[in-house]
Structure formats: C-alpha cells, structure tokens
Amino acid sequence: xxxLILAWRNLWRNRRRTMITSASVLFAVFxxxxxxxxxxGSYDHMFRNAIESYTGYIQVQHKDxxxxxxxxxxxxxxxxxxxxxxxxxxxxxxxxxxxSFALASNGPQTKGVLVMGVVPEKEVHLSKVTDKMVxxxxxxxxxxxxxxxxxxxxxIKELAPLFENTAYTTASRLQLDLGIxxxxxxxxxxxxxxxxxxxxxxxxxxxxGVWVGDKLSQYLQLGIGDTxxxxxxxxxxTTAAGKYEIKGIVKLPLPDLDNKIVYLxxxxxxxxxxxEDMLTSLALAVEDNDDxxxxxxxxxxxxxxxxxxxxxxxxEMNEVMVSQMDADDKSGMIMIGILYLVIAFGVFGTVLxxxxxxxxxxxxxxxxxxxxxxxxxxxxxxxxxxxxxxxLAGAAVATVLILYGVExxxxxxxxxxxxxxxxxxxxxxxxxxxxxxxxxxxVIVALMVFLAIGYPIRKIFGMKVVNALRx
Amino acid sequence: MNAMKTxxxxxxxxxxxxxxxxxxxxxxxxxxxxxxxxxxxxEKTSTSIMAMTIVRPxxxxxxxxxxxxxxxxxxxxxxxxxAKDKGQSFLKRQQEMWSWNPTISRLIKLPPSMMxxxxxxxxxxxxxxxxxxxxxxxxxxxxxxxxxxxxxxxYKIKMVAKEDAAVIWGHQVRWIDKKDFLFxxxxxxxxxxxxxxxxxxxxxxxMDGRLIPTMIELIPAEEENQKTIIEIKEIRFNQEIKxxxxxxxxxxxxx
Numbered sequence: 201x202x203x204l205i206l207a208w209r210n211l212w213r214n215r216r217r218t219m220i221t222s223a224s225v226l227f228a229v230f231x232x233x234x235x236x237x238x239x240x241g242s243y244d245h246m247f248r249n250a251i252e253s254y255t256g257y258i259q260v261q262h263k264d265x266x267x268x269x270x271x272x273x274x275x276x277x278x279x280x281x282x283x284x285x286x287x288x289x290x291x292x293x294x295x296x297x298x299x300s301f302a303l304a305s306n307g308p309q310t311k312g313v314l315v316m317g318v319v320p321e322k323e324v325h326l327s328k329v330t331d332k333m334v335x336x337x338x339x340x341x342x343x344x345x346x347x348x349x350x351x352x353x354x355x356i357k358e359l360a361p362l363f364e365n366t367a368y369t370t371a372s373r374l375q376l377d378l379g380i381x382x383x384x385x386x387x388x389x390x391x392x393x394x395x396x397x398x399x400x401x402x403x404x405x406x407x408x409g410v411w412v413g414d415k416l417s418q419y420l421q422l423g424i425g426d427t428x429x430x431x432x433x434x435x436x437x438t439t440a441a442g443k444y445e446i447k448g449i450v451k452l453p454l455p456d457l458d459n460k461i462v463y464l465x466x467x468x469x470x471x472x473x474x475x476e477d478m479l480t481s482l483a484l485a486v487e488d489n490d491d492x493x494x495x496x497x498x499x500x501x502x503x504x505x506x507x508x509x510x511x512x513x514x515x516e517m518n519e520v521m522v523s524q525m526d527a528d529d530k531s532g533m534i535m536i537g538i539l540y541l542v543i544a545f546g547v548f549g550t551v552l553x554x555x556x557x558x559x560x561x562x563x564x565x566x567x568x569x570x571x572x573x574x575x576x577x578x579x580x581x582x583x584x585x586x587x588x589x590x591x592l593a594g595a596a597v598a599t600v601l602i603l604y605g606v607e608x609x610x611x612x613x614x615x616x617x618x619x620x621x622x623x624x625x626x627x628x629x630x631x632x633x634x635x636x637x638x639x640x641x642x643v644i645v646a647l648m649v650f651l652a653i654g655y656p657i658r659k660i661f662g663m664k665v666v667n668a669l670r671x
Numbered sequence: 672m673n674a675m676k677t678x679x680x681x682x683x684x685x686x687x688x689x690x691x692x693x694x695x696x697x698x699x700x701x702x703x704x705x706x707x708x709x710x711x712x713x714e715k716t717s718t719s720i721m722a723m724t725i726v727r728p729x730x731x732x733x734x735x736x737x738x739x740x741x742x743x744x745x746x747x748x749x750x751x752x753x754a755k756d757k758g759q760s761f762l763k764r765q766q767e768m769w770s771w772n773p774t775i776s777r778l779i780k781l782p783p784s785m786m787x788x789x790x791x792x793x794x795x796x797x798x799x800x801x802x803x804x805x806x807x808x809x810x811x812x813x814x815x816x817x818x819x820x821x822x823x824x825x826y827k828i829k830m831v832a833k834e835d836a837a838v839i840w841g842h843q844v845r846w847i848d849k850k851d852f853l854f855x856x857x858x859x860x861x862x863x864x865x866x867x868x869x870x871x872x873x874x875x876x877x878m879d880g881r882l883i884p885t886m887i888e889l890i891p892a893e894e895e896n897q898k899t900i901i902e903i904k905e906i907r908f909n910q911e912i913k914x915x916x917x918x919x920x921x922x923x924x925x926x
Contacts, residue, residue: 429775437792441775
C-alpha cells in the first residue's frame, strides 16, 4: 500500500512527464479504437446494404440456380412449403422473387440489366424498396426555380448547379448537399422540397409497369412515363420480350445494383419469361441475424425444402464481397499494427527519457538504503498507473466519439461522395458500437506498456550506485 | 457405203451404249452432292412449313414456322406457334441476319456475339443458318465407300472444307442414298476433327413431287439427351419468289 502511495506521489511530482507519457498511451488507445470502430461499422453497413437491398439473409433456391442462373433453374411456388418455412421460429416472412438478366433498351441505348420480379407489398419485410424511391431531384428546371426565388440564399444558389440531376431519397440528404444547417432548414427546405419534388408511381401485381434504378435510368435516358424495352430468353428457351412503362425510379445504396436494376411486379415478370408461377428464389426475412442463429436456421430449413431446392446463406450469396471484406479487414489490421508499432516506440521513448532523467534520483534512493527491489516495484506501479490513466482516458474519449458516431454516421458530400460512389460504395462511414474489439485494443496497448516497463526495471537492477550518483 | 455407215453406227452404239450408261451411273462425288442438295433445297426457291422440336433432358418444346428461301442468299422465317412467339420473323440476306419481334416492335440485327447461340433455343446455331455454305462449292469431295444405312444403299462421301472457304466445319462425312440422292446421315466435324454433331434424315416421303426425308434429327455430340428434330410438314419447290420479298418491310408485314 505504501508503495502505491509513493508511486502515486511520484507521478505528480513531475506532472508534465506523467502527462506526456500517458498522452502517448491515450492516443494509442484512442486511434486504435476509432479506427477499428469505423472499419467494423462500415463493413457491417455494407453487408447490411447488400443483404437488405438484394439477397436477404437466407434464400431458398432451385439447387442449380446459384451455379447457373438461368430461368430454367427455377421452382414452382408452393404455398404449403411456404407455410412450412414460415413456421420456423426465426423466419418472419418469405418473399417470392423472380430474377433474371435481360437487355434493356431505349432507342439506340442498350444495356444488360438485372430484372427482378417482386411482390411490392412483401418487399417491405426485406429490401424496403418503397423507401428507396427517388423523392427529390435537382433537375435543370428546379435549379432554375431555385435561382429565381429571392428568399433563397446565394450560397444555395451557387451549390445547387453542382448537384444537377442528382436524385435524393430523403430531404435530409438534399439539405446536406446544399449545405443548409438544421437551423436554416425550416426557412429554406419547404421551398426547395417543392422545387425538387419528384413524383413516382407504384407498381402493382397484374399491372405492367417497372421501377428502374436511378443510374440505369440516366444511362438509358429514361424518365417516368417513358417505355423501356426488355428482351431476353425465357423459360425453356422461349423468347422473352416486352415493353413496359416506367412508373418510378429507385435509388439503391449499392451503386453497382443501382446501375442495372429493373423491378417488375412478380406476375408480370413471370409472364415476360413465360414462367408462370415459377420462382428463382424465396428470400426469407429473419428475426435474429446473428451468424450462429442463421447457420442453425439454414440447417433446420434444409430438412424442410424439397429435393431440388437448396437453402443458401448470405455469406455464400455474397462471396465476392465477403472475400473483399476479408482482405480489407487484414489490411486494416496491418494498418493498426503499424499504428501500434509507432505508438509502442513513442511510449518506449518516453520511458527511456524518464529513466535517464531519474538516474540520479534512483542512485540517491539506493545510496540512502532503499532496496532495489522496492524501488523497482514502485517504478512498476508508476508505469502501470500511467498506462491505466492513458488507457482509461483514451477509451473514455473514444467512447464519447464512437457513441456519438453510432448515432451520427459520417456522410460525405460533393466530390468526396462521388469518389466513394466510383468505388461502388455508399458515401457513408458508420461506427460500430462498443463491443469485444474494445477489450482487444486495450489488452494490446496494456501489453505495450508492460514491455516498456522492462527497461527501467533492468536499469534499476543493473545500476552502479556510484555512477548513478554522479549522473 | 450408206449401209456400212449405218451398221457402223449401230455397232458402235451397241458397244458404246453400256459404256455410256456406266459412265452416267458413275457420277463424280461433287455431282452426287449437288443432286442431293438441289433435291432438298430446290434449284431456285422453296416455301415450307416446318415444326421444330427441341428436346432437352428435362423438357421439350415445339415451334412451328413458315420458311421461304431463294438460293443460299435469302431466307425469311415466320414463327406461327406457340402463341407467345407467334409473329416473330427472321430475315437472312447474304451474310446478315435480322430478327423482328412484334411484341416490342423492334428490328434487331443479330450481332456477331449472338452467332454461336442456338436459334430459338435449338441446337441449330445462327451461324449454321448464316454460313450455310455451299456443300457443293466450298468442299472437296471424295467417295470413301458404300454403306447401307436404314436399309438403303448409300454413297459415303467425305467432304473436306477448302482452305479459303468461310465454313464452320472442318470436314463432313455424308451418307447419300444411291438411288434417290437423299441426305440420310451426316457427321459434322470441327477443324480439329472432333465430331460436333450428327444429322439424321428419316420419314422419306414424296412432297411436291419429290422424294425427300421429311424428318431431320440434329444430335449434338457433346450433350447428352439433347437434340433438335425438324419435321417438314409442307414444302413447295421453285415457286416464283422475287428477291424483293426478302425485305425488312416484309418481315413486319408477312402473315
């Protein structure tokens, strides 16, 4: 106990030194935590986007569909089977889909697209495609209207043309791009929302009509009310061709998908491919999406589905993304490793200085009869206290930031946003809440402090008192 | 003198006659192929109604279509059934091919990338239709034997593609009925001499005054349980069809 008191007093005898040493630990913990939180959060967000706007966590498919995605590898919809699937404790909803590829064209523009036959009402459980409808768009007319409105500030008038033809699914994103603070929102937003208003229609079962991705609509130069022509090969090599009116435009968070998606009502899509009542997949919305629970659910469902079907998990369906993330995760770890190395040397450097500075003091203490062992243990306690202080302070600062970040993800705008989109990512960085990675970062930093302690201890035991006194 | 001359002629006729007949029987392989080819395709034009059945391991499907051809250069095909495909037409003019789809009112020129794809999902590729080269002029022919096929005595002729010919096969072996000049069996090999497909002719009937095989089976060598069967329901030869009949306008109009 005496040792602890002594160590504590020693710490505050030279405040600046203590502060500097613990600050280096603080930064180590702070950066490691923040970095990891952002990385984990962004992965999770990306997966969620991919899963929720496309595959879902679990899908039932024809056994050959995944390897050969042709419309012949489909299965007939069976309501009895659906009931059996739904009776599983973890399954909330079964969402029937028919997806295939087609050539889409408008005049001379042609592009390969992903055609997705959906039941719009059922997608509420999974892809929530109705929430992703474009609500605002800064068309050249709306920008003109903004410019002519005397109540709108010059800054907005300057910014607006930069975002010409950008589509928005929420008013808040529009507000962000136009650099309007929350304070001014009530003043400008109602007018801006009116100018940029974008009217969508809905698609319904039995009515020919499509929703297309925002990017695709721009590529094909199609707007609401225009006609898109789809041509493909249908069930059993029939010809699949149709003309559909564009009822609405969606903006999906995955630019890759936004570039090629065409939504059709399920029955219309089945008609197009001459595959009445056939499905390519039954996506399942789940209650609990924990990896282990999903694996168990997949196993349970495997026994339910018929022989020519198989149950697939999101990992299998997003293989490319999973391996991409794995690679990125590893490079992230290397980055953190380098960060640790730099910081470890920083901590070690301060300890080195500290030991050199106090050489005479150590010498005097031993000369007047203090045991080297006792001195070493006080020194160790001092270092541990410094480490603890740094870790606690670092974790505290990081926690505050991370907790704030979880609620307020980093959203990029303008050029930066475009850069993200070019890489096929949503211009958004999300923090990951407090989790087991905290412990790991703290343990590693603590380990660094322990290693650094070794140096002064060795110095103390190897000290020649006479030399030390002269220092 | 006169009598002498007459007798000489008669003698030489008696002597030479059988020789001439033997000569007539002993056609060159090229002649045999030409005869069989013309018999089937008509010397000038043909108009036909055919049914094509696509057989796959798990399903099969039949398409009926009407077909007009003029020489090797021009052909027009109109799908009559199933209802969903009805009204689609295909036009071949020399080396180009178009497809018209009435549901989307689009005329599409088939791009080179689609050439190796099956026509209407069959084993018959677009390339087969387009580069349906002259079996007479693009190959060197050689009789390699005589064999009986399906109870008929046939010439077995090996046809090797000429160096500069734009053909998709390296060589072909054809079995041609000796009496009626019918293609009864063909084996088509690629340039590496691998068998790609076998074509079999059967159901020999008289159509528009000609004896022809009315059913042709196309069996790809690599795919199991997969074939395409073409059945000729009606065919007329050498009716007057103008070249202007094979036009893009007519593709959209024709019924």
